[in-house]
Amino acid sequence: MIDIELFRKDPLIFKTEIEKRGLKIDISTGIELDKKRRDLTSKIDRLRAEKNVASKIIPALKGEEKDEKINQMRKINEALDRIEAELLEVENKFLEHFSMYPNLSHETTPVGKDESGNVVQSYYGSKPEFNFEPKNHITLGADLNIIDEKRAAKISGSRFVFLKNEAVLLEFALVQYVLNLLIKKGFMPMIPPVLVKEMAMYGTGFFPVERTQYYKTELDDLYLIGTSEVPLCSYHSDEFLDVSLLPLKYTAFSTCFRREAGSYGKDLGGLFRVHQFDKIEMFIFAHPENSWEEYEKLRETLEEIMQGLGFHYQIVNMCTGDIGNPNAKKYDLEAWLPGQNKYRELASCSHDTDFQARRLNIKYRDGKKKGFIHTMNSTACAIGRTLIAILENFQDKEGNIRIPEVLIPFMGGVEIISQK
RNA sequence: GGAGAGGUGGCUGAGCUGGUCGAAAGCGCUCGACUCGAAAUCGAGUGUACCGCUAAAAGCGAUACCGUGGGUUCGAAUCCCACCCUCUCCGCCA
Numbered sequence: 001m002i003d004i005e006l007f008r009k010d011p012l013i014f015k016t017e018i019e020k021r022g023l024k025i026d027i028s029t030g031i032e033l034d035k036k037r038r039d040l041t042s043k044i045d046r047l048r049a050e051k052n053v054a055s056k057i058i059p060a061l062k063g064e065e066k067d068e069k070i071n072q073m074r075k076i077n078e079a080l081d082r083i084e085a086e087l088l089e090v091e092n093k094f095l096e097h098f099s100m101y102p103n104l105s106h107e108t109t110p111v112g113k114d115e116s117g118n119v120v121q122s123y124y125g126s127k128p129e130f131n132f133e134p135k136n137h138i139t140l141g142a143d144l145n146i147i148d149e150k151r152a153a154k155i156s157g158s159r160f161v162f163l164k165n166e167a168v169l170l171e172f173a174l175v176q177y178v179l180n181l182l183i184k185k186g187f188m189p190m191i192p193p194v195l196v197k198e199m200a201m202y203g204t205g206f207f208p209v210e211r212t213q214y215y216k217t218e219l220d221d222l223y224l225i226g227t228s229e230v231p232l233c234s235y236h237s238d239e240f241l242d243v244s245l246l247p248l249k250y251t252a253f254s255t256c257f258r259r260e261a262g263s264y265g266k267d268l269g270g271l272f273r274v275h276q277f278d279k280i281e282m283f284i285f286a287h288p289e290n291s292w293e294e295y296e297k298l299r300e301t302l303e304e305i306m307q308g309l310g311f312h313y314q315i316v317n318m319c320t321g322d323i324g325n326p327n328a329k330k331y332d333l334e335a336w337l338p339g340q341n342k343y344r345e346l347a348s349c350s351h352d353t354d355f356q357a358r359r360l361n362i363k364y365r366d367g368k369k370k371g372f373i374h375t376m377n378s379t380a381c382a383i384g385r386t387l388i389a390i391l392e393n394f395q396d397k398e399g400n401i402r403i404p405e406v407l408i409p410f411m412g413g414v415e416i417i418s419q420k
Numbered sequence: 421g422g423a424g425a426g427g428u429g430g431c432u433g434a435g436c437u438g439g440u441c442g443a444a445a446g447c448g449c450u451c452g453a454c455u456c457g458a459a460a461u462c463g464a465g466u467g468u469a470c471c472g473c474u475a476a477a478a479g480c481g482a483u484a485c486c487g488u489g490g491g492u493u494c495g496a497a498u499c500c501c502a503c504c505c506u507c508u509c510c511g512c513c514a
Binding site: 038041042044045046048049051052054055056058059066069070071072073074076077240361 | 430439440469470471472482483484494495
């Protein structure tokens with residue numbers, strides 16, 4: 001949610017932001033709804049005040065005088081009913097309208113209409129050299145008998161996989177490696193619920209804009225999360241956080257579910273774009289005064305994880321047209337995938353300033369001062385995509401896979417995944 | 421799934437035969453007094469949201485909020501209905 005007071009004072013800020021992001025929202029509708037809402041509210045408040053005064057005197061009145069006053073109140077109630085109904089309607093429109101507004105982007109977020117406006121900010125490492133034609137992970141995974149799509153399709157449809165054998169060991173090794181690293185950095189590990197109420201989806205900013213991307217259970221009005229950002233952020237909803245505790249750093253392991261509606265034939269096959277995958281996420285609640293430093297530290301932590309695994313990657317500063325509605329700024333970490341001869345998104349790291357905090361009512365209290373907290377989130381390790389990067393980058397001519405050094409302690413003696 | 425109990429401010433907990441209740445009391449917290457300092461004691465203060473007055477802060481005023489949503493009533497924390505949640509017991513179950 002946006003700061004409605006700021007909107008009232010300077011709606012042009014929002015008009016500019018909407019244009020930067022290539023959205024189509026008419027702010028004059030917003031101005032009008034805001035005005036109407038306030039007018040109706042103050043009308044209602046005045047009538048209620050009158051009622052409150054009357055109900056203080058009524059017990060002292062007697063006979064006709066009392067009946068007359070009561071009748072008078074009945075009339076006020078009729079008027080109130082009418083105006084309250086009107087307000088309800090305006091209020092609904094108001095919420096519907098303003099829930100479409102994006103967060104205000106940071107001054108360092110490049111302006112652009114789509115992915116072509118993204119800016120590569122830095123690189124780490126260099127492209128690995130191969131003296132043979134590197135295979136993609138789909139071929140490697142099938143040959144090594146560690147990824148089974150065919151049978152997954154049989155029972156669940158497309159975009160599902162079975163992970164098998166060493167792929168399973170790799171997943172748990174990644175979890176161990178990443179959690180250990182994050183715990184040392186002061187992140188509290190969590191395993192959150194993956195089914196959440198609508199409020200959590202709305203509060204984190206995924207609803208209403210991306211509603212069709214998520215699964216809903218039929219009998220219980222619960223939604224399957226697309227990322228543990230949702231339960232982690234909602235964890236502190238309706239709370240005041242003591243500044244002495246900030247920043248609060250959490251990390252969660254969870255399965256994530258995405259409908260991938262509208263992605264049609266995109267990235268079909270393999271692990272890249274699936275309906276269900278496991279992910280370790282980082283989430284931080286920070287004081288607005290230092291949230292931008294925390295955000296850069298968060299990005300560094302993500303890089304540390306990926307550097308440990310030995311990937312070559314680039315950090316991309318995403319432009320206004322390509323970041324999510326709640327994001328003020330977003331970095332994507334794109335790793336080099338030799339099997340595709342491309343950089344592909346492995347992780348993303350977003351700063352949402354007070355956007356989610358406003359919707360979920362999460363504040364800090366600093367003596368007498370209080371305000372909305374800042375939230376930021378980053379992938380720590382999306383298991384599926386990380387497996388792709390491991391398979392494609394660390395393959396040899398025979399199609400064997402070398403396990404990254406940092407994972408070996410957790411692999412139960414496996415140092416190489418070899419063809420059987 | 422069945423039976424019962426309950427959801428009140430930061431916490432504990434009164435009120436629940438409708439009006440004087442935004443709500444007692446205790447604890448906690450803040451400020452002050454006492455003290456060399458502290459404890460103890462005493463005094464004062466201490467919810468949130470939204471709107472208005474104001475350029476803003478402070479302050480003042482209005483309204484709303486006693487799990488959520490409806491209803492009855494001139495008037496509801498208090499009565500009625502539905503839902504949600506928590507606890508205890510039973511059943512089922514990884």
